[in-house]
Amino acid sequence: MFRSNIRFDARWSISSEYLSRANRDEKALADRLRSGRLGGAAMDVFAKEPAKDLSHFAGIENIFLTPHISGVTVESNDRVCDVVTRLVDQALGKFA
Known part of the structure; x- marks a missing residue:
């Protein structure tokens, strides 16, 4: 399943889902990606623009980050x- 423009909510996250544009609670998103509870994510919009600190995504291979x-x-x-x-x-x- 692919979800877009939604607020991240761990209740529905399973490893076969991918998330796009989760610009809220990025640390929770990073935790779900690391744990395998979410299959992947792609983002070009961040909680704070311009994005200055994305260290919570460091080392995560199943995320694609681009500038806005x-x-x-x-x-x-x-x-x-x-x-x-x-x-x-x-x-x-x-x-x-």
Whole structure:
């Protein structure tokens, strides 16, 4: 099972589940990952931004941590530029 954007709650955690974006109680999440009660986690949002101390996740292999800007890619920037260019062209066309 995959859960996203939820508050971490140990009552439902089992080793076949994976968690995404658990930005509350990171230490409890780390404990569940270390104990095997949770199969893995992926996070780009942290309880405190910018994340300065993630030492509670040190040595955990079944977690994937990225900066909050992980969605910013060359491809996503290209798409944004295309949309903005089209919208500017449309707006200028209305006033020409």
